[in-house]
Amino acid sequence: MDRLHLSQHISRQFNSEIDDVRRRVLAMGGLVEEQIDAALHVLIERDAAAATAIRDRERSINEMELAIDERCTFILARRQPAASDLRLVLAVMKMLADLERIGDEAKRVARMAERLLGDEGSADLTAALAELGEQARGMLRGALDAFARFDGDLALDVMRRDRRLDGLYRDLNETLVARMQAAPERIPAELERLWCARSLERIGDRCKNLCEFVLYLVQGKDVRHSGLAKGE
Amino acid sequence: MSSVTPELPPAQASLRASDDGIALRTESLSLWYGTRRALDAVSLAVPARRITALVGPSGSGKSSLLRCLNRLNDEVDGCRVDGRVWIGDTDAYAADTPVHELRRRVGMVFQRPNPFPLSIGDNVAYGLRLHGVRQRRELDERIEAALRTVALWDEVATRLDDSALDLSLGQQQRLVVARALAVEPEILLLDEPASALDPAATLRFEELLRQLAQRRTLLLVTHNMQQAARVADFTAVLHQGRLVEFDDTDALFTNPRQRLTEDFITGRYG
Ligand SMILES: Nc1ncnc2c1ncn2[C@@H]1O[C@H](COP(=O)(O)OP(=O)(O)OP(=O)(O)O)[C@@H](O)[C@H]1O
Ligand SMILES: [Mg+2]
Numbered sequence: 001m002d003r004l005h006l007s008q009h010i011s012r013q014f015n016s017e018i019d020d021v022r023r024r025v026l027a028m029g030g031l032v033e034e035q036i037d038a039a040l041h042v043l044i045e046r047d048a049a050a051a052t053a054i055r056d057r058e059r060s061i062n063e064m065e066l067a068i069d070e071r072c073t074f075i076l077a078r079r080q081p082a083a084s085d086l087r088l089v090l091a092v093m094k095m096l097a098d099l100e101r102i103g104d105e106a107k108r109v110a111r112m113a114e115r116l117l118g119d120e121g122s123a124d125l126t127a128a129l130a131e132l133g134e135q136a137r138g139m140l141r142g143a144l145d146a147f148a149r150f151d152g153d154l155a156l157d158v159m160r161r162d163r164r165l166d167g168l169y170r171d172l173n174e175t176l177v178a179r180m181q182a183a184p185e186r187i188p189a190e191l192e193r194l195w196c197a198r199s200l201e202r203i204g205d206r207c208k209n210l211c212e213f214v215l216y217l218v219q220g221k222d223v224r225h226s227g228l229a230k231g232e
Numbered sequence: 233m234s235s236v237t238p239e240l241p242p243a244q245a246s247l248r249a250s251d252d253g254i255a256l257r258t259e260s261l262s263l264w265y266g267t268r269r270a271l272d273a274v275s276l277a278v279p280a281r282r283i284t285a286l287v288g289p290s291g292s293g294k295s296s297l298l299r300c301l302n303r304l305n306d307e308v309d310g311c312r313v314d315g316r317v318w319i320g321d322t323d324a325y326a327a328d329t330p331v332h333e334l335r336r337r338v339g340m341v342f343q344r345p346n347p348f349p350l351s352i353g354d355n356v357a358y359g360l361r362l363h364g365v366r367q368r369r370e371l372d373e374r375i376e377a378a379l380r381t382v383a384l385w386d387e388v389a390t391r392l393d394d395s396a397l398d399l400s401l402g403q404q405q406r407l408v409v410a411r412a413l414a415v416e417p418e419i420l421l422l423d424e425p426a427s428a429l430d431p432a433a434t435l436r437f438e439e440l441l442r443q444l445a446q447r448r449t450l451l452l453v454t455h456n457m458q459q460a461a462r463v464a465d466f467t468a469v470l471h472q473g474r475l476v477e478f479d480d481t482d483a484l485f486t487n488p489r490q491r492l493t494e495d496f497i498t499g500r501y502g
Contacts, residue, residue, distance in 0.1 A: 008500040080458050082485045082497045220487030 003150040004084045004218070014079055018088065021071055022148075025092055025099075028064040029144040031057055032099050035106035036140060036203065040133040043113035043196060044126060051110045061103045065096050084217070091217040095147070098206040098213075102140060105199040105206070109133075112192045112199075119189040128172045129196060135165045136200045139207035146211060152218040155211035165204035172197050241275035244478045247466075255280035255419055255449035256301060256338070261315035263296050263305065263473075270296045272473040273315070278419075278466075283441060283450040285464035285481070287457065289496065293473040294453045298421045301451070302338035303331055319419065336363055339417035343424040345404035347396035347411075352388050355396045355407055359415040378410040382440055402433035409440065419449045426459065438463045457497050461485050469493045 002008075006022070007015045035057055041050035072089045075081060081089055142158035145151065176190045176197075215223050240247050241257075254277045263271035270293045278284050286294050299305045300313055303324060317324035324334055336359070347355050356375045357365075365371055375392070379385040384406045388399070396407055405425060412420060422441075426434045441450055441463050454460050460467050460481065467484045469476040469492070477490045488494045495501070 005495070005500055008495070010499050010501050014499070082457065082461070083488050083494045085498050086486060 004088070006084065006088065009085075014085075017071070017075055017079075018085065021068060021075070021089070021092055024064060024068045024071070025095065026144060026148055028061060028068065028096075028099055029140070029147075031061050031064070032103045032106070033137065033140055033144070035061070035103045035110075036133070036137050039106040039110040039113060040130070040137065042110050043116070044130045044133065046117055048114060048117055051114055054107055054110050058103060058107055061100060065100045069093060069096055084220075087217045087220060091213040095210050095213050098209045102203050102206045105203050109196050109199045112196050116189060116192050116196075119192075121189070121193070125172075125175070125193060128168070128175065129193065129200075132165065132168050132172065132197055132200045135161065135168060136203040136207070139165065139204050140210075143207045143210040143214065146214045147217075150214070150218050152215050155214040155218070159208050159211045162204045162208045165201060169197055169201040240277055241475075241478075243275070243475055244277055247277065247279065247478075252282065253280045254278065255320065256451075257318045258297075258300070259316040259318070261297070261300060261313070261317060263293070263300060263314070264312045265308070266310045270473050271300070274470075274473070274475045276468055276475055276478065278449060278451055280449050281445060281447065282465040283445045283452055283463055284466040284468060285460035286451060286453045286468050286470060287455070287460050287496070288470035288476075290455075292470040294470055295423055296473075297470065298340065298423055298451065298453060301419070301421060302335045302340060304335075304340065306331065332362070336415045337417055338419045338421060339412035339415070341405075341409055341412055341420065341422045341425045343427055345401060345408050345428065347399070347404050347407050349395070349397060351393045352396045352399070352407065353392035356411050356414050359411060363415055374414055378414040379407075381413055381444070382406040382410045383436070384410060401428050402430070402437070405429060405433075405437065406440070409444075413444070417448065419451065420444065421451050421453075423453045424455060425452070427455065434459070457485075469496060471496070 006018050009015050009018075035054060038050045038054050038057075041047045072093050075089050079085070139158050139161055142154060142161070146155040146158060173194065176194050180187045180190045212223050215221060240254075257277040258274050261271055261274045261276075262269060274293075274297060276297075286297065288294055296305070299308070300317055301319070301324070305311045305313060313325065319334065319337055322329055322334070322337075348358060350358070353375055356378050357371050360371060360374055365374065376385060376389075379388060384403060387403060388394075388407075396404065399407060405428070409420075409425070426437045429437055438459065441452065444450060445465075452460075452464060464481045466478065467481045468478045469484075469490070471492050477484065477488060477493045479489070484493065485497060488497065
């Protein structure tokens with residue numbers, strides 16, 4: 001897919017530099033997806049073993065972030081890119097930060113989920129958390145696909161899904177508060193669930209940021225703080 | 233003489249009416265060398281007291297366009313021009329427009345510095361004498377003023393009688409700008425004026441252009457996209473004799489509207 005004709009530079013070296021950055025971002029995104037998968041595995045399937053690989057993956061993610069950032073800096077310095085080339089480099093540099101933080105949120109969810117392993121909870125709560133997690137994971141997948149294919153429509157679609165995630169979070173929030181009021185001894189466990197839910201909701205926000213950068217890259221429009229960004 | 237219509241060419245709808253006005257404009261300007269068309273209905277409005285860069289592939293007609301603006305093409309055999317050129321509200325090709333006055337108002341600087349084989353001082357005085365300035369005192373004052381404007385005065389004040397050909401390339405280029413400026417043109421056309429200069433001299437030359445644009449209109453042909461991006465307020469793109477796009481430089485270099493522009497400024501083979 002090359003909607004932006006990024007492989008048509010006269011300089012083949014430049015084509016491969018750009019392609020390399022793009023593929024590295026997707027690889028980093030893949031690792032971040034794995035972090036979410038692992039966190040959800042601990043949270044929903046109550047599988048403690050899934051948490052063990054998270055730390056190593058986090059190190060890889062951080063290394064990839066630095067490496068991609070460095071490559072972008074070199075491209076800026078050596079190629080002085082313009083137009084879509086420039087937008088790609090700028091979008092990637094901003095996306096890196098959001099991707100890395102999505103990984104952090106996933107790690108946080110896994111840590112809290114480990115503390116919840118001994119707590120029964122309820123089937124309803126687990127189902128609600130699972131749905132929240134699925135939504136967040138789906139948004140990341142969508143954002144990465146939108147980037148891979150330079151697909152502005154898909155980016156917009158993913159941004160709109162954030163409202164649904166916010167709604168799920170609000171509902172779960174109410175349920176958890178009600179449970180805490182009814183049985184104060186449950187407060188510690190329900191607070192963990194609340195924080196898990198909030199981290200998943202934030203992953204959705206960050207995926208929306210990713211999509212805003214994809215839109216900037218594809219259309220040249222900065223949609224941050226606009227009606228679009230609010231899901232309109 | 234009729235006055236310039238306020239309407240902007242369609243490619244330039246982004247130019248706001250609140251801007252400083254239009255210093256020169258072409259209306260459906262076409263140009264042929266014999267039967268070969270080098271410009272194809274170019275309608276371009278150049279904003280006053282701004283720098284407009286004119287970019288495009290080799291052979292796209294940039295130099296031909298510049299030469300139309302002060303009628304240097306009149307001297308080219310077999311060259312035919314159709315359409316209009318307005319310098320302010322003067323119709324450049326009208327029968328009653330004096331060409332020498334047009335060339336005073338619209339100065340030109342070429343790619344290779346081309347000082348005349350005269351002394352430094354006489355190079356600057358050349359155009360002044362041509363336009364009837366005879367008094368030694370006035371000549372001296374205007375030579376000094378022009379050389380100061382291009383920041384050459386301190387380097388040559390003591391050697392005004394030396395040959396201009398002994399100056400370095402960077403000095404020669406500033407000298408020919410001074411020569412063009414001495415007759416106080418409103419508009420300065422520059423055809424790849426910095427292509428022979430080293431990086432530091434290039435940056436100093438760009439500084440000079442910014443300073444000149446405070447009072448004059450500059451139309452700058454350059455093959456250096458970074459140079460256009462650094463100094464130009466507006467950028468126009470020419471391709472096969474047509475005006476492809478005109479926009480403010482920030483917009484054009486971050487989000488061009490035309491694929492031809494994008495391919496050209498980013499070094500893609502279209
Ligand atoms: N004096 C001339 N006689 C015949 N053809 C000419 C003449 N000058 C230019 N041309 C032709 O007109 C076309 C435009 O040339 P022009 O010099 O305006 O292009 P340009 O954009 O300035 O190119 P470059 O970037 O190489 O200076 C070319 O095809 C060129 O061969
Ligand atoms: Mg030329």
